[in-house]
Structure formats: C-alpha cells, structure tokens
Amino acid sequence: MTGTTPATPATTVGAYLRDLPPDRRVAMARVCSMIRRSARGVRESMRYGLAFYELDGPLFALESGRRHMLLYVAEQEVVIKHKDTVLGVDIRRSYIKFSDLNRLPLDVVEKIVRDSVAARRQRVSAGTVLSQADLLKLWSISEEAATPPPPRQTISLKPTLPETAPAKKSVVKAVTSAPAAKNPAVKAPAKAATKAATKAATKAATKTAVKAARR
Numbered sequence: 001m002t003g004t005t006p007a008t009p010a011t012t013v014g015a016y017l018r019d020l021p022p023d024r025r026v027a028m029a030r031v032c033s034m035i036r037r038s039a040r041g042v043r044e045s046m047r048y049g050l051a052f053y054e055l056d057g058p059l060f061a062l063e064s065g066r067r068h069m070l071l072y073v074a075e076q077e078v079v080i081k082h083k084d085t086v087l088g089v090d091i092r093r094s095y096i097k098f099s100d101l102n103r104l105p106l107d108v109v110e111k112i113v114r115d116s117v118a119a120r121r122q123r124v125s126a127g128t129v130l131s132q133a134d135l136l137k138l139w140s141i142s143e144e145a146a147t148p149p150p151p152r153q154t155i156s157l158k159p160t161l162p163e164t165a166p167a168k169k170s171v172v173k174a175v176t177s178a179p180a181a182k183n184p185a186v187k188a189p190a191k192a193a194t195k196a197a198t199k200a201a202t203k204a205a206t207k208t209a210v211k212a213a214r215r
Contacts, residue, residue, distance in 0.1 A: 009046075009049065010046055011046055012045075012046060013032060013044050013045070013046055013051045015046075016046055016051065017029055017032075020064055023101055023102070024064045024066075024069070024101065026101075027064075027069055027098070027101035027102075027104060028051070028062060028064050028069055030104060030106065031062060031069070031071065031104065031106075031109060032044070032051060032062065034106055034109055034110055034113060035053050035060055035062075035113055036053075038110050038113040038114050038117070039053065039055060039059065039060075039113050039114075039116070039117045041055060042054065042055045042059065043055070047061075048136075048141055048142070049063075050062060050063050050072075050141065051063075055117065055120055056120060056123075056124045056129060057074070057120075057129045057130070057131070057132065057135075058074055058132055058135050059073075059074050059075075059116055059117070059120055060072060060073060060074065060113070060116070061139065061141070067099070067101075068097055068098060068099050068101075069097075069098045069101060070095050070096070070097055070098075071095060071096045071098070071109070071112075072093075072094065072095045072135075072139045072141070073094050073095065073096070073112060073116055074094070074116065074120070074130065074135050075115070075116045075119040075120060075123075076091070076094040076138070077119060078112055078115045078116045078119055079091055079094050079095070079096070079112075081115065082108060082111065082112055082115075085108050085111075086105050086108045086112075087099075093138065093139055093140055094138055094139065095139065096112070
C-alpha cells in the first residue's frame with residue numbers, strides 16, 4: 001500500500017536537499033558547494049523555501065524546480081556583466097535559469113560568485129546595500145510562491161488482513177433466549193410419588209367403605 005506523507009518546510013539546506021529527487025539534489029548541491037567555497041564567510045540558511053546565502057545581507061538564493069534551477073543574484077550589475085557567457089539570464093529579475101541540470105557551467109558560476117562578493121564589498125563601503133525587502137521585490141519572491149520539495153512516497157509491506165464480519169445478533173439472541181430443556185430425571189420421581197399417593201388414597205377409601213357396610 002502506497003501513501004503520501006505531506007511535505008513539511010525544511011529548516012536547513014541539508015534537509016531541503018535530502019527531500020529532492022536525486023538529479024535535482026546533485027545539481028543543487030554542486031552549486032551550493034561552489035558558493036560556500038568561493039564566497040568565504042557566507043552564511044547559509046533556508047528562507048521562503050529557498051537556499052539563501054548572506055554576506056552583509058542576502059547575496060544569492062537558489063531555487064530547485066522540477067526541470068530547472070534558478071540562481072538569484074543580488075548584485076544586478078554582475079548578472080549584466082555575464083549575460084553573454086551563460087544561457088538563461090533574466091536581467092530584469094536578476095537571476096540565471098539552468099535548464100540542463102546535467103551540464104551546469106560551474107566555471108561561469110564561480111566567476112559570478114567571486115564578482116558578486118567583490119561588488120558587495122564595494123556596496124558595504126559605500127553604504128548602498130539593498131535591503132532584503134528590496135531584493136525580494138527584485139527577485140519577485142514571496143513565501144507563498146516558493147515551491148516546496150516533493151512529498152516523500154512511503155511503501156508499506158505489511159499485508160492487509162480481511163475484515164472479520166461481526167457475529168449476527170439474531171444468532172446470539174436465539175441461543176441466549178432458548179428455553180431450558182426439561183430434565184426427565186427430575187420429572188420421573190415426582191410422577192411416581194403422585195401415583196403412589198393416589199393408589200394409597202383409593203385403597204384407604206375402599207377399606208373404609210367395606211367396614212361401614214358390615215355394620
């Protein structure tokens with residue numbers, strides 16, 4: 001018997017990855033590893049159903065779709081800089097869509113990550129870092145729109161036993177309400193005693209009548 005366990009929001013990136021199908025898990029794990037390695041000091045967390053990476057504010061966000069993966073980049077000028085070196089660039093929303101999960105351009109992703117870190121340091125110095133609310137608006141991300149991992153499929157190997165039909169009440173009632181059988185052993189002595197008493201009374205009455213006639 002197959003059942004579906006409702007999916008619950010993951011609280012860590014590792015838990016999120018474990019709930020993904022193998023092909024999506026491997027692809028996303030490679031990009032996550034690339035970001036952590038190329039952006040030293042970045043903080044990883046789960047928000048809005050996405051993997052967030054922060055360095056003095058949100059810097060990247062990763063979303064795993066059924067047949068694609070999106071890399072949101074906070075530094076929009078970096079996306080513009082690399083728009084001709086990678087497919088799937090959306091400048092308006094500042095993200096890159098990877099449609100082929102088996103052929104990720106990790107060399108380009110590494111350059112985008114390093115350039116983003118450098119651009120963020122300049123923004124920090126200038127005091128022009130965008131707020132999280134501004135970035136979510138830029139990326140058009142909301143908690144309701146985030147796609148959760150697919151639910152796990154669980155298979156039960158326990159056999160299903162057939163249901164036992166309940167006993168009919170009429171049968172039980174017939175058994176419990178049946179009258180008790182007469183006991184012949186009890187009836188026989190009573191019958192014999194009655195016969196003997198009748199015989200004795202008849203004999204006594206006859207004897208009395210004969211005696212009266214002689215007088």
